[in-house]
Amino acid sequence: MEARRTRAKPGDGARLREEILRNAERLLVETGSEDALTLRAVAQRTRVTTPSVYLHFSGKEALIEAVCLRVWDELGDRVREAVGRVTDPIIALGEFGRAYVHFALDHPVQYRLLMMRPSASAEASKACFEHMVNAVTACVENGVLKGNPDTVALTMWTAVHGCAALLITQPALPWPDDVNEIIDATVRMVGFGAALNTHLPRRRVPRSAELLDGVTVAAERLKALGSKKK
Amino acid sequence: MEARRTRAKPGDGARLREEILRNAERLLVETGSEDALTLRAVAQRTRVTTPSVYLHFSGKEALIEAVCLRVWDELGDRVREAVGRVTDPIIALGEFGRAYVHFALDHPVQYRLLMMRPSASAEASKACFEHMVNAVTACVENGVLKGNPDTVALTMWTAVHGCAALLITQPALPWPDDVNEIIDATVRMVGFGAALNTHLPRRRVPRSAELLDGVTVAAERLKALGSKKK
DNA sequence: ACCGTCAACTTAACGCCGTCAACATAGCGG
DNA sequence: CCGCTATGTTGACGGCGTTAAGTTGACGGT
Structure with a gap:
């Protein structure tokens, strides 16, 4: 040797x-x-x-931990950069989600290590989470979202994380040919869902008929607004 | 010995x-x-x-695999039972999500093994996924959701999985005292978001102002429907 | 110029792990 | 009663994380 x-x-x-x-x-x-x-x-x-x-x-675990810390930093840079490119808060939130999932897919092994180890590093993930809270806070100040930014951000992060995690660990599922379809669907679902969810009363979940009626109205209204501005 | x-x-x-x-x-x-x-x-x-x-x-990996298969079956039973208790398709979908996350939280180690191992068992997860596709298909036939049931189910599953996964692997995040708050928020967000997302044109994500307007209308409409029926 | 001191490594070893080849034994079919 | 097969056991190998003890080379004080 x-x-x-x-x-x-x-x-x-x-x-x-x-x-x-x-x-x-x-x-x-x-x-x-x-x-x-x-x-x-x-x-x-x-x-x-x-x-x-x-x-x-101090040991193998500490070495892995150190590798993870490095990846957290990169992830933070990536999403901060993505959010910084746009001004509209809700669009920024979407860009956050897209950048996040793409980073995870670009570094699948590291991401699994980061998020799926028995004891992942707590402080670093909190730091990254702060970026999401900031993006959400901007939306709350804007009025497009309501409620506790921490809770809203958590709910949205779970969805985005789930998208990345499932894409990485369950490749055998019937994913569409273009991964961006799922990412876009997730981002839109999160945006629409969080908006509705934060503005609606907390009491109950509407039944199908009520939800459909409400959605139909919202859809027409949104479509009109979309074509009017564009 | x-x-x-x-x-x-x-x-x-x-x-x-x-x-x-x-x-x-x-x-x-x-x-x-x-x-x-x-x-x-x-x-x-x-x-x-x-x-x-x-x-x-045949080895350690096969043993773990066998343990996982057993857990998949239990999970399948649990969600099937939860869905079977209600008739309204969108409510059933919500119960699916709730049961899914609760199962994961009740068996955190097994769930991590199930979903986060490098090579998780493909066929078993597909079988469980079928249950979700069925629940989504019922919603599509009902008209409350539109689009390819596979894709819609995938999008919704990612969110629910993300909720369970993050709760398990990142306990240090600022979760609310009652975990059900996050679960409910996720379920509602998924329901609202998927409904809006499937009924809206695929082209673009609305800007904050448009989204807020649409949401406000939808919220009032849904609120009216909710109080009228109850 | 020397020498002790201390950081930066190496050598050697321990115990645990997954895995495999070879051996033992109980019960059933002929 | 005999041999065959299912059902285990014994013993060993190499690789792993980890630790204790030894080695070496540079630098600062005298």
Whole structure:
């Protein structure tokens, strides 16, 4: 086994930490499974002996955690950028959802690690969640949504997360040929649904006939508004 | 190590299979983590040596798969029962969602195994998905929903799954004290959203002002219908 | 110029895991 | 009564995460 060439100078051992982190994510993406993410494999790829990993991470779990943190940051950047491109709050919320799902589909292994591990990192996910709350808050101030922004954002996030998660973990379902169909349908459903849901009284769910009547009216009204403005 | 008392008679070796399966799920629930689901631990609890598991399961993965299949069946029973209790199709769809999420929350470890493993069982999930398609088809025939039942059901399932998944894997988020608030909000959002989404033209997402106008009209109409009938 | 100190790694080993090949044994059909 | 098959067991292998103890190289104080 060819040993690592140069040893780090005192004080910059963190260089190895970065290298390990990078190799861990590469290994994860290449193999497509976290079972293949072995401390030994990561160490070998970094041309270091296995216990050296313990100099920078307290164990395997901590290494995975660190990889996840990095992905959270990227996700946050991506959705912030998407939201920033538009001014209309409800459109921004839609862009948020689209960017979110697309990021998840672009990094399926990382996303599964992020959201589906037994104990995922709490603080980082909260930070990302804040972005969604902000987008929702803008809608509430605008008047298009009502209610507690936290709760509304949670409800909308669950839907978007479910879309990404199911697309990743259940590819055998009868998805349409173009994934964007489902993403768009989800985004619209969330938008319409949250709008109606926040403005409607909380008491009861309308029966089919009532819902259909109400929807028909809303649909005609929305259609008229849409063609009038365009 | 005290050996297993009696050995199974020829022809009913499947008894051990059942016992192993039961102990595997028990172990899973007790420890709360699939990492603790060890072939050795399962074998010991069944009072059998480890390689005996290989007589009934081709390996660890197959054992987990078998546990999952059993859970799928229970989930299918639960939602079928929930849907069968009501006649109104849109109410039935809501009951489907409620029962689905509650089942997931009642069996968090199993649900995570079911939906979040790298390679989840495809056929079983399809069978469960059929139930949802049936519920949606009833709504389409009723006229309250439009479009391809497969696609509509997928969109709605993603939202319900996301609700369950996020509740299970991200307990640190600012959930309301009563989980039913989120479940109800999700169910209503899905109902309203899917109804609006299937009846509206596919072209574009309305801007905030248009959406708000349409929603306001729909809300008043729905509210009137609700109080009139009740 | 030397030397101790300390960060940065390596060597060696432990116990647990999934898996497999080889061996043992009980009961039933002939 | 005998042999065959279903039903297990014994023993072992390699790989894993983790830990304790040893090694090495650079730097600061004297």
